[in-house]
Amino acid sequence: MAYKFVEDTTVSDVAFEAEAPTVQELFASCGAALINTMIKNLADIKPRIKRVFSIETEDIEKLLFDFLEKLVFYKDTEQLVFNRFESDIRESSGNWNGIFSVYGDKLDPKRHEFLVDVKAVTMHMFEIEKTDKGWFARAVLDI
Amino acid sequence: MQNVDLKKPEFKRVSNVTWEIPETFKEGMRVPVRVYASEKLLKEMDLQVFDQAANIAMIPGITKYSFVMADGHSGYGSPIGGVSAFDIHKGGVISPGIVGFDINCGMRLVLTSLTLEDIRPKIKELTDALFKKVPAGVGSKSKLALSKQDFVELAESGSKWAIKKGYGWKEDLDATELNGIADWADDSKISEKAVQRGVTQIGTLGSGNHYLEIQYIKPENIKDSAIAKKWGLFPNQVVIMFHTGSRGAGHQIASDYIQIFLKVMERKYKIKVNDKELACAPFNSNEGRDYYKAMGCGINISFANRQLILHRIREAFSETFKKDAEKLGLRQLFDIAHNRASLEEHEVDGEAKELLVHRKGSTGSYPPGRREIPKKFRADGSPVIIGGSMETGSYLLVGGSNADDTFDSTAHGSGRTMSRTRARKTTNGKELFQKMLKNGIYVKSVSWSGLAEEGGESYKDIDEVVNSVDKAGLSKKVCKFIPLANVKG
Numbered sequence A: 001m002a003y004k005f006v007e008d009t010t011v012s013d014v015a016f017e018a019e020a021p022t023v024q025e026l027f028a029s030c031g032a033a034l035i036n037t038m039i040k041n042l043a044d045i046k047p048r049i050k051r052v053f054s055i056e057t058e059d060i061e062k063l064l065f066d067f068l069e070k071l072v073f074y075k076d077t078e079q080l081v082f083n084r085f086e087s088d089i090r091e092s093s094g095n096w097n098g099i100f101s102v103y104g105d106k107l108d109p110k111r112h113e114f115l116v117d118v119k120a121v122t123m124h125m126f127e128i129e130k131t132d133k134g135w136f137a138r139a140v141l142d143i
Numbered sequence B: 001m002q003n004v005d006l007k008k009p010e011f012k013r014v015s016n017v018t019w020e021i022p023e024t025f026k027e028g029m030r031v032p033v034r035v036y037a038s039e040k041l042l043k044e045m046d047l048q049v050f051d052q053a054a055n056i057a058m059i060p061g062i063t064k065y066s067f068v069m070a071d072g073h074s075g076y077g078s079p080i081g082g083v084s085a086f087d088i089h090k091g092g093v094i095s096p097g098i099v100g101f102d103i104n105c106g107m108r109l110v111l112t113s114l115t116l117e118d119i120r121p122k123i124k125e126l127t128d129a130l131f132k133k134v135p136a137g138v139g140s141k142s143k144l145a146l147s148k149q150d151f152v153e154l155a156e157s158g159s160k161w162a163i164k165k166g167y168g169w170k171e172d173l174d175a176t177e178l179n180g181i182a183d184w185a186d187d188s189k190i191s192e193k194a195v196q197r198g199v200t201q202i203g204t205l206g207s208g209n210h211y212l213e214i215q216y217i218k219p220e221n222i223k224d225s226a227i228a229k230k231w232g233l234f235p236n237q238v239v240i241m242f243h244t245g246s247r248g249a250g251h252q253i254a255s256d257y258i259q260i261f262l263k264v265m266e267r268k269y270k271i272k273v274n275d276k277e278l279a280c281a282p283f284n285s286n287e288g289r290d291y292y293k294a295m296g297c298g299i300n301i302s303f304a305n306r307q308l309i310l311h312r313i314r315e316a317f318s319e320t321f322k323k324d325a326e327k328l329g330l331r332q333l334f335d336i337a338h339n340r341a342s343l344e345e346h347e348v349d350g351e352a353k354e355l356l357v358h359r360k361g362s363t364g365s366y367p368p369g370r371r372e373i374p375k376k377f378r379a380d381g382s383p384v385i386i387g388g389s390m391e392t393g394s395y396l397l398v399g400g401s402n403a404d405d406t407f408d409s410t411a412h413g414s415g416r417t418m419s420r421t422r423a424r425k426t427t428n429g430k431e432l433f434q435k436m437l438k439n440g441i442y443v444k445s446v447s448w449s450g451l452a453e454e455g456g457e458s459y460k461d462i463d464e465v466v467n468s469v470d471k472a473g474l475s476k477k478v479c480k481f482i483p484l485a486n487v488k489g
Helices: A023-038 A060-078 B039-044 B047-056 B116-133 B148-164 B170-174 B192-201 B225-230 B247-269 B286-321 B420-426 B429-438 B448-452 B462-471
Strands: A003-006 A014-020 A049-057 A080-092 A095-106 A127-130 A135-142 B012-015 B018-021 B033-036 B062-073 B080-087 B106-115 B211-216 B237-244 B332-337 B339-348 B351-360 B383-386 B394-399 B442-445 B475-488
Touching: A003 A023, A014 A023, A014 B420, A023 A060, A023 A080, A023 A095, A023 A135, A049 A060, A049 A080, A060 A080, A060 A095, A060 A127, A060 A135, A060 B192, A060 B247, B018 B047, B033 B047, B039 B462, B047 B062, B047 B080, B062 B462, B080 B339, B106 B116, B106 B286, B106 B383, B116 B211, B116 B237, B116 B286, B116 B442, B116 B475, B148 B170, B148 B192, B148 B286, B170 B332, B192 B247, B225 B475, B237 B286, B237 B475, B247 B286, B286 B332, B286 B339, B332 B383, B383 B462, B383 B475, B394 B462, B420 B448, B429 B442, B429 B448, B442 B448, B462 B475
Parallel strands: B033 B062, B442 B475
Antiparallel strands: A003 A014, A014 A135, A049 A095, A080 A095, A127 A135, B012 B018, B018 B033, B062 B080, B080 B351, B106 B237, B106 B332, B211 B237, B211 B475, B339 B351, B383 B394, B394 B475
């Protein structure tokens, strides 16, 4: 998973940047970065619960935003955190469609070392773009 | 990285604690930026703070100034410690990002009749009991099994819902801003997602900078003895202060409306902003009114959340001391928010104006007589609760005579100086725990890393922040509280 937390992009919140050769891998890296903001070791999460969802948007930026928000939603409503992210992402007639399968575990303080809660994904400095090497994304998470 | 390409403003000194950045700082500014801070705090602020305040100064309807308070630091879109008032009859806007995602996030201060001597032997037992009673931390789950219908009723009636269900005392409402209810709230304006997130999280503290603290008053820290006495404060008294908001539901409301506003802002209302987080719509538009009603639900959810937590605090004290909460004097002094947009009337250049005052990380600080102040405090000015870091202490102030300079606004906390990512690298949570214990502060935390991010070194000097707003006459000091124990998510 190619992502890093960026110091001093935001004082009160957490920012991460991710890079990947394909858009599918980029989404997986961004998903992992969001969960890793809350849980110290992603390896402690057992991928035994699966959730499948689809998102359709007008652009790739909104697709990534909605994907990350969905992970926050599962954490809040079902106390689920994930460490495996699979996706089928396609562009067709100007619309972006993503079908996502995510695998994870119920939050458990005995097995998961908690860091800080992610309350929301923000649009501040939010970015996703195709680069020479593949794909790049940046997000600031509200803590 | 944050200061790359950002211009350092040239500050005009208005007073020792007031600084102005002219409209020429950034193209498109309609009003200047005013910063209320000592020179030391001003120098410590990151450049993004001024850039973000300047971006808000460009938005239609902004009146007089875009303000930054002494605890100002950069956020997303709007700075934390930011205040901006929009004239709703001159195209003024409402913006979820300038309100803040955690709608009506705020502070509640609860008095006790206990003294330092009474509590010392019980502090660990009591803190552990509070930790068990009040869910905190990542994904913390409500102990209430509310139906969606219950939650919708709560979103329309706030603390009143909680009192009706037996979670509190009727007098708590008299000691809460708006008496604990935003009566313009309309649950039809919030999404199913917001309800789902709310149902599972109501009555929880959260994490990050949210906390529940047991504090006491050193005799020498009473600064206004007349008001302190009138409000029931005395030397060596133990008090409880906690900081939390509308949890996931409030965040969902903000996220939903930012997306709605992004769709119509430019196309329908021809408004351009420099940061998508500043997405807005005219207050007098369908979208603007809808968000105002949805924000009302967020306000109510937040008031009810703090009311439910107060109920658990009373239970924990009662069980630990084997006495009724009434006998322990667990009386709420005040509940005040620092993330909200409020419709208020203010005099601007001799003319009364109806303004929507956005305060993001800024507390309402109303001078005596203002109708926003609950009746029991109206003659004194509004109580202002400013929470410091868990190592350094917190303050109670009262609305000052110059508060109308900032549309009755003041600071809300210490204000961060160090990013969370950096703090995690430089501070060890376990070592911090030991250091605080040595200094007489017991901490019960869900996470060592979370604790490391909230150490005193990550924050500005609270005394410097409070002295700045006191000198500016925005709020006047009543007393300072020293931490004894802290529950952290």
